[in-house]
Amino acid sequence: MYMYLSVITEFVQTPSADPVFIYGDVVVGLIPERMLNNGEPSFHANCLRAAAIRPGETVVHVGAGVGYYSAIMAELAGPQGRVHAVEIDPVLAAISRRFNADAPYLDPRVTLHVDDARSFLSRAQPGYDLVTFGYLDSQALFSSMSNLRLDGYVYTVDATQSVAQAVA
Numbered sequence: 524m525y526m527y528l529s530v531i532t533e534f535v536q537t538p539s540a541d542p543v544f545i546y547g548d549v550v551v552g553l554i555p556e557r558m559l560n561n562g563e564p565s566f567h568a569n570c571l572r573a574a575a576i577r578p579g580e581t582v583v584h585v586g587a588g589v590g591y592y593s594a595i596m597a598e599l600a601g602p603q604g605r606v607h608a609v610e611i612d613p614v615l616a617a618i619s620r621r622f623n624a625d626a627p628y629l630d631p632r633v634t635l636h637v638d639d640a641r642s643f644l645s646r647a648q649p650g651y652d653l654v655t656f657g658y659l660d661s662q663a664l665f666s667s668m669s670n671l672r673l674d675g676y677v678y679t680v681d682a683t684q685s686v687a688q689a690v691a
Contacts, residue, residue, distance in 0.1 A: 571595065576596055576652075578599075580600050580605075581605040582600060582604070582652060582655065583655065584607065585640045585677065586611075587608035589627075590608055590619045591625065593606050594627035607634050610638075611638065651690050656677060
């Protein structure tokens with residue numbers, strides 16, 4: 524097993540699977556052939572600081588992946604806060620349940636919705652405090668739906684209006 528570090532647009536293999544290679548402000552390739560990554564804490568810390576999640580808030584995290592940032596959002600929202608993690612790929616959720624030490628999808632503050640962004644947002648009721656978007660990777664799903672391209676919707680006026688209604 525090896526970990527991969529990102530260098531601009533490509534990943535380089537670390538000399539071994541020793542975690543020492545990822546203890547830094549680096550991007551780590553989760554699935555390098557799909558350019559799926561995690562890491563670079565400074566970037567995400569700045570985004571979360573700008574979002575200013577407060578205790579008790581309810582957050583939607585679209586493109587939640589393995590739930591790493593959903594777990595952080597749940598901590599920021601505190602014991603009374605809630606995170607709705609929307610992830611289209613059920614295999615990523617399964618990987619998280621098996622390997623993610625934070626176990627975000629077992630946290631009672633985090634509700635996993637295995638759904639695409641359009642479907643979830645079209646049913647969203649007003650009352651969310653924040654809607655965040657992670658990397659949406661429906662172009663190359665692990666699951667049998669690998670031919671679908673659903674995330675293009677997220678970048679449309681309709682999607683923006685759905686988000687505005689969800690946080691109204």
